[in-house]
Amino acid sequence: MNTTAIGFASNKVRDVERYYHAMLDQQYGEREVAAMLRCLFEAFLGWDNTQYLLHRSGTVNQSVLLKLHHAAEELRRWRPVQYIVGYSYFAGCRIQVDERVLVPRPETEEMVQGIVDGSLTGSALCATGKPPRIIDLCTGSGCIAVALAKACADATVVGVDLSNDCLAVARANAANNGVDVLFERHDVLRHEELAASMVGGDFDLIVSNPPYVCDSERTAMSRNVTDHEPAAALFVPDADPLCFYRAVAWFGLRRLSPDGFIVVEINENLPQPTLELFKEYGYTASLHRDFRDKPRFIVARHGSAF
Numbered sequence: 001m002n003t004t005a006i007g008f009a010s011n012k013v014r015d016v017e018r019y020y021h022a023m024l025d026q027q028y029g030e031r032e033v034a035a036m037l038r039c040l041f042e043a044f045l046g047w048d049n050t051q052y053l054l055h056r057s058g059t060v061n062q063s064v065l066l067k068l069h070h071a072a073e074e075l076r077r078w079r080p081v082q083y084i085v086g087y088s089y090f091a092g093c094r095i096q097v098d099e100r101v102l103v104p105r106p107e108t109e110e111m112v113q114g115i116v117d118g119s120l121t122g123s124a125l126c127a128t129g130k131p132p133r134i135i136d137l138c139t140g141s142g143c144i145a146v147a148l149a150k151a152c153a154d155a156t157v158v159g160v161d162l163s164n165d166c167l168a169v170a171r172a173n174a175a176n177n178g179v180d181v182l183f184e185r186h187d188v189l190r191h192e193e194l195a196a197s198m199v200g201g202d203f204d205l206i207v208s209n210p211p212y213v214c215d216s217e218r219t220a221m222s223r224n225v226t227d228h229e230p231a232a233a234l235f236v237p238d239a240d241p242l243c244f245y246r247a248v249a250w251f252g253l254r255r256l257s258p259d260g261f262i263v264v265e266i267n268e269n270l271p272q273p274t275l276e277l278f279k280e281y282g283y284t285a286s287l288h289r290d291f292r293d294k295p296r297f298i299v300a301r302h303g304s305a306f
């Protein structure tokens with residue numbers, strides 16, 4: 001197949017850009033298309049941002065052109081660019097992703113950074129004398145668990161998920177990032193069983209980004225999410241949208257160390273009910289906003305810790 005047969009005017013990088021913008025700007029907006037192109041050039045050619053700028057007036061070979069052509073077709077079908085290239089960057093880690101797991105979100109990365117530097121909890125993760133014990137409930141790709149393990153080399157980190165598919169991805173992510181995380185299969189909603197089965201002491205940090213989007217919110221979501229990402233990682237029934245937070249709160253009563261923290265990502269449309277839930281369980285809890293100024297995180301401690 002020659003260059004024009006697959007839609008490009010030539011094999012010049014600038015013509016690839018023109019083709020992408022003509023095909024995808026209406027769907028995604030110009031800036032997002034430019035960001036996707038950077039991501040694809042990094043994956044297919046190893047170009048970082050600087051190399052991309054340097055190579056912009058150059059050309060690419062036929063096999064790369066073919067890959068770029070296929071990628072454009074997939075983007076047109078709303079497949080997330082992270083699934084196309086097979087990875088995403090998250091809090092200093094390269095995280096392998098595919099349709100089995102959610103693409104890590106920037107707000108989740110913000111939560112991890114807030115835990116590591118202490119801006120969410122008030123004390124940096126590695127600042128305490130003794131190595132922290134951490135558990136990540138509904139770990140998915142393992143991005144939170146892996147990033148925390150990488151940021152705090154002494155920590156003991158456990159990741160829990162119901163899905164064997166997720167656990168396979170999470171284990172690969174730990175191995176690829178050179179960290180030890182114990183990934184175990186459990187149903188977080190069966191919190192009593194979970195609390196009883198976890199060996200070792202209490203946890204100094206219980207972290208979770210559980211499914212929290214209400215079924216009724218599905219229609220307002222973008223097609224790259226609803227058509228491609230795993231529904232089980234996203235949606236909760238309208239009748240009980242806080243089910244995972246109840247399980248996390250309950251687990252914390254049994255297994256959070258006396259001065260430990262629970263940190264969770266939440267649905268921006270349910271901040272007060274979620275905060276109230278933690279308070280009803282006896283925690284001292286606070287609400288925190290994300291970089292988009294949406295109520296997004298809750299930090300909870302045992303009531304007696306203050």
Ligand code: GLN
Pocket residue numbers: 105209210211212213225233234235
């Ligand atoms: N914030 C994610 C989204 O809007 C949802 C993540 C989750 O359900 N935990 O797609």
